[in-house]
Amino acid sequence: MTPTITTAVVLARGLGTRMRAEGQSSLSAEQAAAAASGHKALMPIGEHRLIDYSLSALADAGIRRAVLVVAPEHEDFTRHLAELAPSRLEVVLAVQEEPRGTADAVSSAREAVGQEPFIMVNGDNLYPGEGIGHLLQAEGNALLGFERSALVTDSNIAADRIAAFALIEQTDGLLEQILEKPDAEAIAAAGPDALVSMNCFAFTSEIFEACARIEPSSRGELEIVDAVRELGTVRVLPFAGGVLDLSRRDDIDEVQRRLAGVEVSL
Template structure:
């Protein structure tokens, strides 16, 4: 069995961060989202993985390499334009051959992994297996409508008026029958080959499509709040591990990970918190559910429930919460007037300030 991992796409909902970075490489607890998916695939007993890459191909290749660090053998498959999930299956035909496979969206997060789901598919006689979960805003997802006996009645991609609250989780398992389906369908109104259309084609032509309701935690990390929620979930599982330097004037409580080379001085750290290598925290208070990447500098800062990527600095800023700070960002307090905010903000940003 093989795996097809999707690591292309534009990541429009996380701009401006994804103008310069792959959305699949945004870190959760200081580890790229994509890594969690690759580890889940490995733990399911799969070794051969094809990764669909787009505009951020170079960055993804540098982060994953040949896959050996994960115990995988990786093949990269370029997609010139993001033309839909079914298009990814279409262009991966040569790599996939006639084997069954898992398709895993690289920005999805399943806390319990996929080993049980893969085993269930291997032991059944299905041509496709989709995972479903109830969501509050189904219009942002592919949505399935089930009949009274659990059979799939309808599938829609990001419907304006959803007919159910059952979102399709971004992990699919397919038999080779899916190749016939993706060749048969036509682009949707969005101009994409939708995987929901291909699955519906399988249903309409008498193929065996099974749906399974996911009971564990799942999240499509396409939006800021999703990222912060996943970060919180993972940080709840960390073990206390202090390898950096903490001076005698600092207070550390709860589960805190401090990587080698990091320095904490005259500060309060309330876990769960992860501090990356060579990061310096001085005269600051770091609250719970915060991940701070490598090489950051925080001086006189207060931060909680946030993700800060590597090589960024925050100086003299208090009350920072529910935030995602990109790489090499500088956040400072204006010294001109206590009632003035001075901002330099990229396209598609979202900023909240005290009036």
């Protein structure tokens, strides 16, 4: 089936604060350098970088154009993409001048995206191709809701971390709210099959105006969740599957183990 959406915006601008912090893993010199720079998407994993696996999986799902949101100092990305010379999809860079939050990162891709619908994913996560494929069929605004029990089973993320992730509340497939940092009572009430947000969205160009309307959160950042609250109808697509997360140094060994033997085709 031909996907409705063929453009992806990949948020790769983050400061990498948690990745810069010391961990227990023994890293190679190249991995240590990437960790120190905070460039999680450029972390060496086997013979590739994390972004290579992400781009390959996106191309497999039907993406033909990827917009990487990066910092002004993006020489490492530019050099790596020149070495990759991908032919299955076009890769362009969009610069986020300051790390002002995920909504600001999406806004930074506006010129590169134009009026096309697109999906938004995190640069330090590797999402299942089947789930991305479902999202590419979305018409209008949507998000992929990951079943919490499947995340615990199939991801490299500890259950206590997953328990703290934002919960999706929906009625008849339509988003009611995204509950960030749920308390113990909300977690228990939601149950093991609660839907969790992993920042995997499908957007129309309407999101750009929504991003422009919001104010900074209590953290002082422009949050994509706040922009989503400004949208009208947002569909929730439930999905049972895992996500690989590379936000800390201690994640590297397990991600590398799980990706051993995975073919990268760009």
